[in-house]
Amino acid sequence: MYYHAKKIIILIVLHTFLFSVALSCIFPFLWTVNVSLKTQGEFDADYGLRPVTHINWNNYKTVLVKEEFWRYFLNSVFYTFITVLSIVFVSSLAAYGFSRLQFPGKHFLFYMFLTAMMIPLPAGFVPVYVLLNKLHLVNRTGYVLAMTNIGLSLSIYLLKTFFDQLPRDLEDAARIDGCSKVGIWWNVGLPLVAPALAVVVIFNALNVWNEFVLASLMFTDYTLMPLQVGLMEFSNRLVTQHTLIMAALTVAALPIILLYLRMQRQFVRGLTAGALVG
Amino acid sequence: MKWDKLLRFFLLLVFLVCGCTSKAPQEKKIVIWHWMTDRKDAFGQLASRYENETSLKVEFKLFFPPDLYSQKVIAAARAGNLPDVFGILGEKKTFASFVKAGHIMPLTSYMEKDSGEWKNRFYPQTLDVVIFKNANAYGAEAGIYGVPIDTTVMQFVYNKTLFREAGINPHGYPRTFEDFIKYAQKVKTALGVDGFVCGWGEGWLLNALATEWAINLMGEAKFFQTINGQIPYTDQEWIDVFSFFAQLKKSDILATNIATMTNKEAEDAFAKGKAALSFNGTWAVNVYAQLAPDLEYAFFSLPRVSGTQPMKIWGGAGSSFMVNSHSSRKDEAVKFLNWLTQKPQQEYLIEETSNLPAIRGCEESLPSVLQDLLLNFEMLTHPDTWPRNEDSRVIEVLNRGLQQIIVGLKGPREVAEEVQKTKERISRR
Amino acid sequence: MKLSLAEKTTNFSFVLPALFIFSMFWIYPFFYTFILSFQEYDMISPPAFVGLGNFSEVFGDPSWWSALYNGGFITFWALTFQNILAFMLALAVDKVIRMRKFYRVVFFILPILSEVIIGLLMKQLLISNPPGRDVFNEFLKLVGLGPLAHEWLGIDRARLVTALVHCWKGFGWAFVILLAGLQSIPEQLYEAARIDGANAWQQFRKITLPILMPVITLVIVLTILGTMQAFAMILALTGGTAGLTVVPVMKIYNHLRGNQAGLACAEGLMLGIILVAISFTMFFISKKIREKYGVLPR
Secondary structure (H helix, E strand, O other), X not given: OHHHHHHHHHHHHHHXXXXXXXXXXXXXXXXXXXXXXXXXXXXXXXOOOOOOOOOOOHHHHHHHHHOOHHHHHHXXXXXXXXXXXXXXXXXXXXXXXXXXXXXXXXXXXXXXXXHHHHOOOOOOHHHHHHHHHHOOOOOHHHHHHHHHHHHHHHHHHHHHHHHHHOOOHHHHHHHHOOOOHHHHHHHHHHHHOHHHHHHHHHHHHHXXXXXXXXXXXXXXXXXXXXHHHHHHHHHHHOOXXXXXXXXXXXXXXXXXXXXXXXXXXXXXXXXXXXXHOO | OHHHHHHHHHHHHHHHHHHOOOOOOOOOEEEEEEOOHHHHHHXXXXXXXXXXXXXXEEXXXXXXXXXXXXXXXXXXXXXXXXXXXXXXXXOHHHHHHHHHOOOEOXXXXXXXXXXHHHHHHEOHHHHHOOEEOOOOOOOOOOEEOOEEOEEOEEEEEEEHHHHHHOOOOOOOOXXXXXXXXXXXXXXXHHHOOEEEEOOOOOHHHHHHHHHHHHHHHHHHHHHHHHHOOOOOOOOHHHHHHHHHHXXXXXXXXXXXXXXXXXXXXXXXXXXXXXXXXXXXXXXXHHHHHHHOOOOOEEEEOOOEOOXXXXXXXXXXXXXXXXXXXXXXXXXXXXXXXXXXXXXXXXHHHHHHHOOEEOEOOOHHHOOHHHHHHHHHHHHEEOHHHOOOOOOHHHHHHHHHHHHHXXXXXXXXXXXXXXXXXXXXXXXXX | OOOOHHHHHHHHHOOHHHHXXXXXXXXXXXXXXXXXXXXXXXXXXXXXXXXXXXXHHHHOOHHXXXXXXXXXXXXXXXXXXXXXXXXXXXXXXXXOOOOHHHHHHHHOHHHHOOHHHHHHHHHHHHOOOOOOOOHHHHHHHHOOOHHHOOOOOOOOOHHHHHHHHHHHHHHHHHHHHHHHHHHOOOHHHHHHHHHOOOOHHHHHHHHHHHHHHHHHHHHHHHHHHHHHOOOHHHHHHOOOOOOOOOOHHHHHHHHHHOOOHHHHXXXXXXXXXXXXXXXXXXXXXXXXXXXXXXXXOO
């Protein structure tokens, strides 16, 4: 009996602790959505701390249409999609090469990629920006290439370790059937590493979607800005219009949160992968 | 499966929108880049007016925010695809780099044609900003390199309504530093609003005021001697200048978060009657009109800190346009800029945006709050017109030091020593 | 096995695209950083060689050292507060059975959101407009904690609040990594210990901590690297607060924005060397500890 009571008390303490931290994570977002549905007058009266009584979509209309957030949003989708696609393509090709094929300098090159992953280059964006400026690539192409590079090392490493663990039987069979090397990579290799590819996709997609520094240096034209830069610029410009900013924040955060809730397992794996292989 | 299709359709849409921004065929037109969000519509109107008059198409392209705009211009200069006309933001040093790199066409001959008809239109203090004089410190060839389209003057501003409610004569602004503090304190105790608000999170607004007070206290000659390194920042009069900010802090009239405020926030606070006094540029007329159309306020130049030296006001430099020296339509571009700085067009800009004009003779069309200012145009001074400006790194330290003074983190002497140390370190190099 | 030249070329071509992008955006910039850090370059005029000028400039610049101090301050809080919180949460979630999934999902929401979003969101909660009345203070008053109300992003608290917001955003991933580590410890070890009469603290001290050591080291190193390079969140939250929350990368970024690419590179190089040194030291210490306690490598 004593043991049982003690256990229940411990559980209550644990859940109180966990739940209060969880609340601190959820509350700001509920508040954000709540404020975004209010008028500035209502916000001034209660600071968004009372639940909204009648829903007002005007903030969203202003943000998406008049302030052109639809454009920032589509830009982000575009950059993310293209970058992830190119990372998947380039890194799986290289990983397959490193894992299965022989060529001189193979180990040296692989360790070079690996080292790059570990050396922090805090001002890395400075020479990249100067270089792209010199090459007149301060536009979408330059940005996608630079972002591709950022995700490359880790993706190659992840995929190579995955390739290494796979049996070679299928590939041997395909080779005997007369399949070319590229054909084997495409038809046999890629489908086999699909689980690892999912991690690569999520990790890089989040990385590009959330990237701010390089994008803020590169895109001087607001029609090209991705969401993060647009958000920053927007909030600097309309600093006192709280309800509008909250609507913009909701637009930026909600899709990611929903996507995360749908596929949390991949998200957790994707984001911790970067940390764990280091 | 359904999700799949939806996603595919969505992506297709994205590509249609983003990927296929079609390149319009080259037509004969002047392209102008600018950052002036407030003038977007007015410029559009002027462009179509010009097209009606001359059948030449002018396209204004707006880029914001300003710091991204200045990066865009630099990137475009490197890539060699600057538009026909553009503006340069930032220090005169940057402007000089553009001139030295040959990106900007000198306009001296156009300005001085017909015994200087075009040149004489401008307020000299306004035009000074785009001029490089003989043997200037920047090493640029002497000449006129731009066309100013407006003038900006830094001013103090007070809320008449709050003054009246606090029992102060709404037509008598504080003329001295002591009065300034007294008035602000009076409003604060009577009404509970802040005495003074300003966007001092942006260092240059502090710098402008410090410059004005420094010149007023020690005179222009001594001020320039400091820049030239003949007088240290640890000089007693400089410490006095820094002490003014410490006094502001001590008198408890400053808005609580003034050291982290942006100009936008400060404008909002003043327009909504949350503070009695502020320090801002003349562009504020338009801003206040939009934020609070009924706001009753007036400008005044500077609460004096000394009666012996003349007063100088930070101002003159507004926005200017430069002509790309590699453009194929240079003459047309110059003609358009000439047209833009004629009286009817300048008056139209005043009407739309309430900015001070770049040219003389438009005084009648100014909004009443601005009319008094024109009397003291010869008081204007601006770093871009000085023979030499202080190094940007020294200014950075000075601005941050002032921020630290107004929040009480550091004392005037300590900041003066830091600034001087930076100055010495940089001049050693 | 001997390969023909053609075969070697084909094989090599698999890594060629990766190598191309990598050379262009990593190798070249890596060396270019060194070159640029010896030059004065405003992006318009041609670069001028200034020797060690940029470095002596950075060394003599008190605001650079104060930026490093600010970064160190935030890192200190992230190392202690954030990681201990994450560890406690991981231990707690490891113990409870119910709602475990719920907690895991919720704690990980913050790490997936961008720094800009978190910074702007917290700014909206903490900023005073009008002065003295911000949402968080109103909330405190609402729940009866009115006396705690404070100017949160004002001068005296800005640095601490920035550090705490950073911890708040970051504890989620430390939690996930530590939890994964905890769950990889076989239950039999604990059972054996209990049979030997070890109490909870002894179990923690003798089993959990040593086995988790590599994971903990990893979290520590990642925390240091991540926090010293944090920037966008702070830019969105405070923008610098009169130098009090200016962190190293913010200085670098501002110098680049001000067209002083050489100076920015010199600063980046210095920070990079500091970070590499720290992470190597950390891994070295961790290896020593593991050797001393005879824990199996993971």
